[in-house]
Amino acid sequence: MVSEYKKAGVDLNKVKEIHDYIAKEISSTYRNVLLGAGHYSGVINFNGVKLALHTDGVGTKTLLALKSGVIESVGIDCVAMNVNDLVSIGAKPLALVDYLAMERPMEDVVRGVMSGLIKGAVESDVEIIGGETAIMRDVINGFDLSCTALGIDVNEIKDGHDVKPGDVVLGLKSNGIHSNGYSLIRKLINDGKLSFNDWKDEIMKPTRIYVKPILSVLNMIKAAAHITGGSFSKLNRVTRYRIELKMPEPQDVFKEIEKAGVPHEEMYRVFNMGIGMVVFTSPEYKDDVIRSIRKFVEVYELGKVSEGNGIIIQTYKNTILHL
Amino acid sequence: MVSEYKKAGVDLNKVKEIHDYIAKEISSTYRNVLLGAGHYSGVINFNGVKLALHTDGVGTKTLLALKSGVIESVGIDCVAMNVNDLVSIGAKPLALVDYLAMERPMEDVVRGVMSGLIKGAVESDVEIIGGETAIMRDVINGFDLSCTALGIDVNEIKDGHDVKPGDVVLGLKSNGIHSNGYSLIRKLINDGKLSFNDWKDEIMKPTRIYVKPILSVLNMIKAAAHITGGSFSKLNRVTRYRIELKMPEPQDVFKEIEKAGVPHEEMYRVFNMGIGMVVFTSPEYKDDVIRSIRKFVEVYELGKVSEGNGIIIQTYKNTILHL
Numbered sequence: 001m002v003s004e005y006k007k008a009g010v011d012l013n014k015v016k017e018i019h020d021y022i023a024k025e026i027s028s029t030y031r032n033v034l035l036g037a038g039h040y041s042g043v044i045n046f047n048g049v050k051l052a053l054h055t056d057g058v059g060t061k062t063l064l065a066l067k068s069g070v071i072e073s074v075g076i077d078c079v080a081m082n083v084n085d086l087v088s089i090g091a092k093p094l095a096l097v098d099y100l101a102m103e104r105p106m107e108d109v110v111r112g113v114m115s116g117l118i119k120g121a122v123e124s125d126v127e128i129i130g131g132e133t134a135i136m137r138d139v140i141n142g143f144d145l146s147c148t149a150l151g152i153d154v155n156e157i158k159d160g161h162d163v164k165p166g167d168v169v170l171g172l173k174s175n176g177i178h179s180n181g182y183s184l185i186r187k188l189i190n191d192g193k194l195s196f197n198d199w200k201d202e203i204m205k206p207t208r209i210y211v212k213p214i215l216s217v218l219n220m221i222k223a224a225a226h227i228t229g230g231s232f233s234k235l236n237r238v239t240r241y242r243i244e245l246k247m248p249e250p251q252d253v254f255k256e257i258e259k260a261g262v263p264h265e266e267m268y269r270v271f272n273m274g275i276g277m278v279v280f281t282s283p284e285y286k287d288d289v290i291r292s293i294r295k296f297v298e299v300y301e302l303g304k305v306s307e308g309n310g311i312i313i314q315t316y317k318n319t320i321l322h323l
Numbered sequence: 324m325v326s327e328y329k330k331a332g333v334d335l336n337k338v339k340e341i342h343d344y345i346a347k348e349i350s351s352t353y354r355n356v357l358l359g360a361g362h363y364s365g366v367i368n369f370n371g372v373k374l375a376l377h378t379d380g381v382g383t384k385t386l387l388a389l390k391s392g393v394i395e396s397v398g399i400d401c402v403a404m405n406v407n408d409l410v411s412i413g414a415k416p417l418a419l420v421d422y423l424a425m426e427r428p429m430e431d432v433v434r435g436v437m438s439g440l441i442k443g444a445v446e447s448d449v450e451i452i453g454g455e456t457a458i459m460r461d462v463i464n465g466f467d468l469s470c471t472a473l474g475i476d477v478n479e480i481k482d483g484h485d486v487k488p489g490d491v492v493l494g495l496k497s498n499g500i501h502s503n504g505y506s507l508i509r510k511l512i513n514d515g516k517l518s519f520n521d522w523k524d525e526i527m528k529p530t531r532i533y534v535k536p537i538l539s540v541l542n543m544i545k546a547a548a549h550i551t552g553g554s555f556s557k558l559n560r561v562t563r564y565r566i567e568l569k570m571p572e573p574q575d576v577f578k579e580i581e582k583a584g585v586p587h588e589e590m591y592r593v594f595n596m597g598i599g600m601v602v603f604t605s606p607e608y609k610d611d612v613i614r615s616i617r618k619f620v621e622v623y624e625l626g627k628v629s630e631g632n633g634i635i636i637q638t639y640k641n642t643i644l645h646l
Contacts, residue, residue, distance in 0.1 A: 129360075
């Protein structure tokens with residue numbers, strides 16, 4: 001069966017093959033690397049100081065930003081996509097650079113993007129220390145935006161190595177769709193199955209930045225997972241043990257997207273379904289972690305880690321999925 | 324008069340306006356920044372450790388890479404564009420991440436780019452600790468490649484603050500066109516004024532990596548300037564004093580491009596004209612600096628810094644240009 005996402009031009013298996021090839025190739029350059037490709041961020045050791053670097057873009061959400069005139073959101077998204085991945089491995093975001101490629105100089109895009117980047121930077125307590133703006137008429141349609149963030153203070157790398165059966169899995173509420181799955185959303189819009197006019201505000205909401213809640217519980221959690229491309233199917237990056245989750249009711253926009261023709265299971269492979277960040281903690285810290293995170297964002301107890309393997313999801317419709 | 328580069332879709336004045344706007348905006352996020360936007364790299368202070376970050380892409384050279392099948396070069400270019408800028412401010416490159424955006428999964432592109440990135444990384448002694456590969460059919464035509472590099476060991480930031488009249492200006496030979504001016508080159512090719520078939524090998528040569536020669540003279544130079552977009556017209560980033568340079572005979576490919584219809588003066592505003600990196604040193608160190616650099620690459624004594632201001636270039640045709 002060909003997935004809706006593949007029909008929209010994104011073949012997740014093909015992308016995974018490429019990622020695996022790249023991870024293997026670049027590992028030939030490793031000497032001081034503590035965490036390399038395939039993790040939420042790379043970490044390198046410099047004279048005992050652990051430095052984390054992460055790069056990510058906002059995907060094709062830029063096309064909807066142009067269509068709606070809501071540009072600022074993708075600036076925030078771009079910061080979020082990077083700082084959320086940095087805190088996922090236990091690094092404190094320090095600095096950021098952006099790469100903005102445009103088909104032609106577009107002042108509204110530059111202003112909107114910069115405004116969003118700065119809002120995101122303030123929220124994450126990072127400084128934007130540089131960037132590149134490239135005009136590439138024949139390579140870019142509209143604009144493409146990516147960022148790279150530098151993190152430090154990685155006391156203990158949170159790569160999930162000590163996650164074990166019995167650990168608790170918590171979910172931090174998302175702000176909406178965030179920044180993944182937009183090729184599929186655009187296809188639904190273009191096919192007339194989803195009304196951009198009716199759902200524009202929801203679709204253009206920026207990604208939530210989880211820096212403050214995660215840093216507040218860093219010494220009490222074992223791992224965190226930013227829910228982005230591949231969504232819950234990527235939780236086995238954290239642990240190979242079995243993960244069983246009962247998902248809450250997602251925001252209405254996800255139901256509307258599903259109604260537009262996306263299979264129920266695929267929704268949980270492509271979208272965050274209301275949960276933008278997942279944390280793993282041992283039972284004795286659970287209440288403290290929940291209390292601390294709640295000061296910043298709504299948090300759900302989703303489930304637990306158990307013996308065996310696989311990712312088992314009980315959806316909001318009470319369907320059981322094996323991702 | 325409309326420049327050839329502007330006709331090719333790149334308005335350097337418009338780009339400069341945007342860069343200035345961005346530099347002003349992002350400076351609002353500065354607290355620990357030692358060197359911000361507008362310099363070759365950003366530098367931030369973390370507990371007394373100076374960390375440098377730089378991001379840059381390879382521009383529209385990717386389209387010619389696809390046309391010729393010479394993909395590896397742009398991988399090397401992308402490393403070079405970043406590490407050369409890092410050493411320009413006196414930072415030792417440590418780690419790198421790449422951002423590869425493609426219109427569809429293209430195995431030959433992934434393999435070629437990775438091979439080039441790894442060659443560049445080995446030459447610059449950096450480790451590739453992560454990256455992002457994005458498939459964006461409706462945003463990207465062909466592929467776009469950018470990287471971000473992290474540098475450390477910035478003992479003294481080489482921002483040119485102590486450059487003064489009497490200082491000597493040296494030029495390190497380029498490997499060819501490197502990675503700037505390709506929108507103009509493609510226009511000349513598309514207009515039938517420049518034969519890509521005849522000049523493919525020269526046009527697709529990778530950017531020279533200057534990490535080893537520059538690091539070898541770091542304690543003897545005051546500043547270094549990577550010659551990229553804007554070319555020699557950007558030397559006033561280093562000093563506002565007058566810079567007088569006598570340029571050597573450039574490689575044949577530059578003469579061929581000029582013959583294809585680019586005004587002589589514009590050649591020195593867009594292309595490196597045979598000099599990929601410029602260093603500033605005081606007269607007493609000149610001979611030692613030249614001796615040390617020569618172990619790695621050909622070096623020319625180009626001229627000197629003097630009282631007054633402006634950038635005065637005596638071209639290989641003995642024309643005097645005020646850039």
